[in-house]
Amino acid sequence: MSTPLTSFPDDDKCPKVCTDIGAFKKAEKTPEQVIEEAKDVIKPESVEENERTDDVVEPSKQTTVEENLPNLKPGPDGKVDWTPLGNMTGTRPGVNKYSISRYSLSEWRKHNEKVLDPEVINESNIVDYNAKTSIMQAFGNIDKHQNKNTKRLKQKAKDIFRWKVEVEKACKAITEEVELLEIERQRLKGASRVLMLPESISKECLDLRSNRFEPDLVSDLAEQELIKEMNLVSEVRETLKTTLQKIEEQMAINKAAKHRIEFDWCDKAMAYNTETINLGINTKSNTIMFRPGSTRFGDYSAPLEYWEYFCRDNVQNCEAARQKSADLRGSLNAILVNGGRKLRNQADKTDMALAETVALTSELCTKLEEMLRNTLQRIADMENLIDNLKDSVRKMDAAMKLAQTRLDNRNNWRPHGESVRDQPHLGLIDEVKTIHETVTSLLGQLRNAERVREDLMRKRIDLEKDIASKRKTLNIDRERCGMVRSHYPSASELAGY
Numbered sequence: 001m002s003t004p005l006t007s008f009p010d011d012d013k014c015p016k017v018c019t020d021i022g023a024f025k026k027a028e029k030t031p032e033q034v035i036e037e038a039k040d041v042i043k044p045e046s047v048e049e050n051e052r053t054d055d056v057v058e059p060s061k062q063t064t065v066e067e068n069l070p071n072l073k074p075g076p077d078g079k080v081d082w083t084p085l086g087n088m089t090g091t092r093p094g095v096n097k098y099s100i101s102r103y104s105l106s107e108w109r110k111h112n113e114k115v116l117d118p119e120v121i122n123e124s125n126i127v128d129y130n131a132k133t134s135i136m137q138a139f140g141n142i143d144k145h146q147n148k149n150t151k152r153l154k155q156k157a158k159d160i161f162r163w164k165v166e167v168e169k170a171c172k173a174i175t176e177e178v179e180l181l182e183i184e185r186q187r188l189k190g191a192s193r194v195l196m197l198p199e200s201i202s203k204e205c206l207d208l209r210s211n212r213f214e215p216d217l218v219s220d221l222a223e224q225e226l227i228k229e230m231n232l233v234s235e236v237r238e239t240l241k242t243t244l245q246k247i248e249e250q251m252a253i254n255k256a257a258k259h260r261i262e263f264d265w266c267d268k269a270m271a272y273n274t275e276t277i278n279l280g281i282n283t284k285s286n287t288i289m290f291r292p293g294s295t296r297f298g299d300y301s302a303p304l305e306y307w308e309y310f311c312r313d314n315v316q317n318c319e320a321a322r323q324k325s326a327d328l329r330g331s332l333n334a335i336l337v338n339g340g341r342k343l344r345n346q347a348d349k350t351d352m353a354l355a356e357t358v359a360l361t362s363e364l365c366t367k368l369e370e371m372l373r374n375t376l377q378r379i380a381d382m383e384n385l386i387d388n389l390k391d392s393v394r395k396m397d398a399a400m401k402l403a404q405t406r407l408d409n410r411n412n413w414r415p416h417g418e419s420v421r422d423q424p425h426l427g428l429i430d431e432v433k434t435i436h437e438t439v440t441s442l443l444g445q446l447r448n449a450e451r452v453r454e455d456l457m458r459k460r461i462d463l464e465k466d467i468a469s470k471r472k473t474l475n476i477d478r479e480r481c482g483m484v485r486s487h488y489p490s491a492s493e494l495a496g497y
Contacts, residue, residue: 153279157279160275164269167264167315170318171318174254174257175258177254178251178255181329184333187496188243191240195233195494197489198343201487205350205484208480212472213468213469213472221356222357225349229350239339243331250321250328253321254321260318261315264314339494347488354482354485361473361477368466369467372460372467375459379453379456386446386449390446393442393443
């Protein structure tokens with residue numbers, strides 16, 4: 001039995017017997033049963049032939065045969081050669097002017113019954129009913145499937161649009177983050193370039209202070225602060241270099257995430273446009289056509305779970321990269337601000353140390369100048385004293401000459417008895433002795449005065465050298481270093497602004 005064409009349940013099928021006008025009767029026999037009955041016709045026809053051969057022997061059976069078979073006329077040759085196998089073999093007696101008997105009565109009746117049989121009409125009505133109901137059911141199922149798929153396409157379009165909006169937000173956020181990080185990178189590079197200025201200032205100040213004269217070549221507080229400043233600049237530069245390397249690595253990560261999210265956004269935009277086109281077409285559209293092989297899955301098709309996971313994972317990865325970049329920007333701002341503040345504080349300490357050194361040097365220079373003035377005055381006094389001592393020594397010569405002349409006159413010009421050791425003579429001798437001692441003492445004082453004058457002269461030279469050294473130190477620390485350090489960048493400039 002073949003399967004019925006309709007898919008209606010048994011209750012909805014057409015009944016076998018219909019009393020309503022216009023209803024259709026279901027065929028009682030299938031085409032297979034009719035074919036089987038046609039095959040069984042051979043056996044009854046052979047039985048009828050046996051009955052015809054027994055007409056002479058059994059008259060009682062002749063009446064029965066005559067009721068079913070007509071009187072057979074002989075053919076042109078005088079023989080009746082028709083048999084029931086004629087329907088199967090196609091062998092029929094010839095038709096001439098003597099007889100037109102070609103078929104048996106039973107065969108004629110069967111032919112009429114077959115012609116008048118309404119089974120085909122009834123079956124055609126059933127087929128027509130089943131076909132129409134199948135058509136209605138087919139179009140109903142197709143419309144149902146189309147409506148369901150349209151709703152599914154709408155839902156898919158909504159999902160794609162929702163993810164498209166999320167991806168677009170993530171793309172916009174990562175794009176802004178890339179721009180902000182690029183600004184911070186340029187700021188960091190600017191801070192690194194600005195950092196060359198304080199380093200050159202510190203190095204220039206150290207080089208200038210190395211040109212001081214030897215008495216002032218000391219490792220004072222200003223030099224220590226300058227060395228600290230250079231070390232701090234090197235430390236900050238190393239920190240900025242490491243941070244710049246991290247920012248460049250993060251920039252590469254951000255650009256890769258931006259590329260992936262933009263690629264995903266393009267895919268979702270194309271998919272959303274595709275779904276929109278699918279929702280915009282119907283059975284009456286002019287753009288629809290047969291697409292052989294469209295029922296197969298694409299080469300890169302994936303399960304729905306993977307699509308959901310991919311969308312979520314892509315957005316999460318992009319957000320994670322953006323958050324990491326934002327944290328790095330925050331740390332960069334702290335690093336630049338702290339580095340600039342440290343350098344600015346160290347620069348203030350160095351300026352204070354230089355100012356203190358300048359103040360001490362100025363005070364010392366003032367004292368040295370005062371000491372030089374005193375020394376010059378003492379040198380002048382000593383020179384006057386030396387002149388007085390020399391004049392006094394010269395004046396002692398006249399007294400010595402007077403005393404010695406008197407003694408010589410008394411020794412040479414007094415006669416024999418008058419040359420006595422009287423009191424005047426002893427007085428003159430004592431006077432000569434006193435004058436000699438006095439001259440010796442004055443000469444000693446003169447030598448001391450000359451020695452002191454030489455010491456004062458050397459002191460004057462030392463003071464003048466020290467004053468010149470201090471003045472050069474003041475010129476270096478106050479004028480040249482002060483002018484150089486006046487170009488020291490501010491904290492905002494050191495922070496990259």
